[in-house]
Amino acid sequence: MQSEYSLSDVLERMYENQLALEAALMELTLQVEARGQADVGDNVRGALYTIGENAGYIKQGLARLKKLP
Numbered sequence: 001m002q003s004e005y006s007l008s009d010v011l012e013r014m015y016e017n018q019l020a021l022e023a024a025l026m027e028l029t030l031q032v033e034a035r036g037q038a039d040v041g042d043n044v045r046g047a048l049y050t051i052g053e054n055a056g057y058i059k060q061g062l063a064r065l066k067k068l069p
Contacts, residue, residue: 008065015058022051 025048033041 008062011058011062011065015055015062018051018055018058022048022055 025044029041029044029048032044
């Protein structure tokens, strides 16, 4: 196991966790909506939209960070 992690390694893991949480929330949203709670589903989808928008910025930032010497 690595004794020290670079900032880009840590941020990459955080990004991957964000994507995993996004996928899990979507699964739960589909279940809630299937049970007729569309209002709850709409609220969660709003939050998921924000997560998705931010994911692009995070990925671009990680790519730039990895290019630094």
